[in-house]
Amino acid sequence: MQQLDRKLGFFSALPMFVVLAVSFLAPLVVVVLFSVMPQKVFDLAHVPDFSSFPYFFEQGYYKSLLWSLGLAFCSTVILFIVCWPLAYGMAKVFGRFTLVITIAVVMSLFVSENIRLFGWVLTLMKGGLIDGHLQAWFGVGIDGALYNVPIIVFGLVYVYFPFMLFPLAQGISMVPDDARQAASDLGATRWQILKEVDLPLAAPGIMVGSLLSFVLAAGAIAESKLLGGQKIIVIADEVETAFTYGQNWPLGSALAVILIAVIGGFAIFGINLINIDQIMGKKR
Amino acid sequence: MASDTILTLKQITKKFGSFTALHPTDLEIKDGEFFTIVGPSGSGKSTMIRLLVGIDEPTSGQIWLRNQQIEHMPANERPTCMVFQSLALFPHRTVGQNIEFPLKIRGVDPSERKAKALELLELLRLPQGYYSKRVTQCSGGEKQRVALARALAFDPEILFFDEPLSALDYRLRKTLEKELKELHARTGTTFVYITHSLEEAMVMSDRIAIMKAGRFEQIATSDEIYAKPVSRFVAEFMGEVNLFEVEGTSCGSLHGHGVEVHLNGQASELGCALEKGMRGTLMVRPEFVRFLNPGDTCDYVVRGILRAEFALGSRIQYEVETSSGARLTIEKLREDRFMGSVDDEVTLGWDAENSHMIREDLHATA
Numbered sequence: 350m351q352q353l354d355r356k357l358g359f360f361s362a363l364p365m366f367v368v369l370a371v372s373f374l375a376p377l378v379v380v381v382l383f384s385v386m387p388q389k390v391f392d393l394a395h396v397p398d399f400s401s402f403p404y405f406f407e408q409g410y411y412k413s414l415l416w417s418l419g420l421a422f423c424s425t426v427i428l429f430i431v432c433w434p435l436a437y438g439m440a441k442v443f444g445r446f447t448l449v450i451t452i453a454v455v456m457s458l459f460v461s462e463n464i465r466l467f468g469w470v471l472t473l474m475k476g477g478l479i480d481g482h483l484q485a486w487f488g489v490g491i492d493g494a495l496y497n498v499p500i501i502v503f504g505l506v507y508v509y510f511p512f513m514l515f516p517l518a519q520g521i522s523m524v525p526d527d528a529r530q531a532a533s534d535l536g537a538t539r540w541q542i543l544k545e546v547d548l549p550l551a552a553p554g555i556m557v558g559s560l561l562s563f564v565l566a567a568g569a570i571a572e573s574k575l576l577g578g579q580k581i582i583v584i585a586d587e588v589e590t591a592f593t594y595g596q597n598w599p600l601g602s603a604l605a606v607i608l609i610a611v612i613g614g615f616a617i618f619g620i621n622l623i624n625i626d627q628i629m630g631k632k633r
Numbered sequence: 634m635a636s637d638t639i640l641t642l643k644q645i646t647k648k649f650g651s652f653t654a655l656h657p658t659d660l661e662i663k664d665g666e667f668f669t670i671v672g673p674s675g676s677g678k679s680t681m682i683r684l685l686v687g688i689d690e691p692t693s694g695q696i697w698l699r700n701q702q703i704e705h706m707p708a709n710e711r712p713t714c715m716v717f718q719s720l721a722l723f724p725h726r727t728v729g730q731n732i733e734f735p736l737k738i739r740g741v742d743p744s745e746r747k748a749k750a751l752e753l754l755e756l757l758r759l760p761q762g763y764y765s766k767r768v769t770q771c772s773g774g775e776k777q778r779v780a781l782a783r784a785l786a787f788d789p790e791i792l793f794f795d796e797p798l799s800a801l802d803y804r805l806r807k808t809l810e811k812e813l814k815e816l817h818a819r820t821g822t823t824f825v826y827i828t829h830s831l832e833e834a835m836v837m838s839d840r841i842a843i844m845k846a847g848r849f850e851q852i853a854t855s856d857e858i859y860a861k862p863v864s865r866f867v868a869e870f871m872g873e874v875n876l877f878e879v880e881g882t883s884c885g886s887l888h889g890h891g892v893e894v895h896l897n898g899q900a901s902e903l904g905c906a907l908e909k910g911m912r913g914t915l916m917v918r919p920e921f922v923r924f925l926n927p928g929d930t931c932d933y934v935v936r937g938i939l940r941a942e943f944a945l946g947s948r949i950q951y952e953v954e955t956s957s958g959a960r961l962t963i964e965k966l967r968e969d970r971f972m973g974s975v976d977d978e979v980t981l982g983w984d985a986e987n988s989h990m991i992r993e994d995l996h997a998t999a
Contacts, residue, residue, distance in 0.1 A: 525721070528721050528723055530708070530717070530721065531722075534686060534687070534688070534715050535787050536735055536739065537734075541738055545738075550724070
């Protein structure tokens with residue numbers, strides 16, 4: 350009977366298992382296999398020669414990766430600083446109003462990222478919403494609001510805001526109020542409480558939020574394309590170009606594999622940096 | 634032990650919206666004293682300690698710490714600190730880091746901090762090896778001691794306690810009560826303790842304040858509160874008690890309502906008597922009531938029938954019903970066991986010096 354149960358369990362899980370294997374694992378395997386194929390081939394029936402990987406350095410693709418990581422790092426830091434007060438409020442102060450904020454932020458996700466970014470383009474472009482009004486009212490507009498590095502970072506911060514905000518709020522809600530009160534009672538100032546109590550105890554939330562935003566931002570493409578006007582070519586852009594205009598699948602795959610490896614490395618490093626069990630007070 | 638006043642409350646009030654948690658209250662706490670505020674839940678004692686510590690601010694009134702007015706000073710600037718009910722240890726830190734926390738905040742250098750922490754571990758009878766143990770791995774009693782050590786590391790002018798023992802089991806609580814009292818004697822710091830357990834208060838305190846509905850009912854030593862409660866509430870809060878509604882008659886004797894109290898002798902001199910026509914509540918603790926043999930005499934005498942007998946470990950409790958239906962509780966040590974049996978007719982008596990007239994509801998018979 351128990352064996353039958355087990356078999357039934359296996360069979361009911363099978364469809365989902367197949368779907369996951371085909372939709373998640375298979376493309377990754379294909380990408381990894383293509384990355385070791387000779388240049389500009391369109392099938393896997395070749396002798397692996399790893400010829401795409403040297404291009405990463407020779408043709409300067411590493412610069413794109415560094416730009417991507419740099420932009421992701423900047424936006425993650427800014428996101429953390431911007432989200433902390435709001436997340437703190439949501440976790441400890443606002444009470445029922447938190448739900449309003451949650452709904453408002455989630456609603457922004459209902460509209461596609463690209464459409465929202467185009468909205469910003471229309472707002473900031475020369476002769477757009479802001480510049481146009483300023484021109485009309487004062488005769489002087491703002492020039493060059495678009496197509497530079499800061500506006501790309503702004504775009505990343507804007508798009509990945511919820512991915513930092515919610516884990517952070519969750520993390521802060523895990524900080525016990527009495528620990529903060531005790532710290533204050535023992536003479537700690539606000540900043541000391543932040544450093545000694547809030548940050549370490551909210552670390553799991555901080556780490557999850559930072560990883561999510563960093564990983565997503567490092568693989569982002571739309572912000573640099575739309576707001577940055579391709580002033581900077583990020584690594585995801587290079588991957589896309591290699592697959593499409595370049596018609597060089599092995600090169601695109603090799604770049605993708607490098608991106609996955611680097612970001613995966615950061616993620617694992619980040620997760621190891623904090624011992625979640627320990628912070629949650631679980632006994633070793 | 635200096636008897637200077639260290640903390641003075643002047644007309645302190647706390648309101649939450651339209652609800653008054655604390656009615657205008659005055660209080661003086663002496664330097665070096667072990668002062669306990671006792672009250673049932675909702676009596677305002679937690680509100681009181683939050684004001685004293687600086688977590689909340691009073692609606693009106695003043696708090697003076699020696700010569701400094703502190704009611705609006707934030708908690709982190711006050712030279713006092715508190716052991717929280719939840720202990721509020723920092724779960725991400727070791728025992729040592731927890732104890733050192735107030736020193737670290739003050740910028741004391743690490744070696745000096747560690748020396749102080751080790752010294753405190755010893756004072757609280759924790760092994761030195763606990764310095765690098767995680768607080769989350771400590772037992773309830775150990776956490777308690779760590780919280781105490783952390784508070785002592787702060788070197789407070791006054792150390793407040795918000796029911797820190799309430800979560801512990803009975804035996805550990807008893808041990809820690811005695812340790813706390815000992816610690817108080819050794820450190821000489823002023824302790825202000827809050828609890829709902831009167832037993833706890835009586836074991837440890839120099840003086841006790843009984844709180845009810847946002848007011849102090851009585852502030853006195855535990856002996857005084859036990860023997861001479863100012864109100865029915867205090868009398869009943871302090872354990873088993875027999876209360877009689879009585880009325881003064883001519884010649885200084887009492888006429889009991891519900892019981893017949895026969896007065897002999899000197900009650901009037903001891904302040905247990907009433908003017909003619911006045912009513913009050915006469916109180917006597919169960920252990921002071923005696924079973925009288927024929928021919929014995931006492932200041933107060935009551936007759937009744939023994940209705941029940943309960944063994945309470947070291948003591949035996951008896952219930953006696955009087956002719957009017959009132960019930961009295963009597964307690965005797967096992968060695969003084971009454972040799973009668975249930976349904977016997979008995980005569981009870983007690984001395985005036987062991988009874989007390991509760992003046993609170995003293996009023997004239999209309």
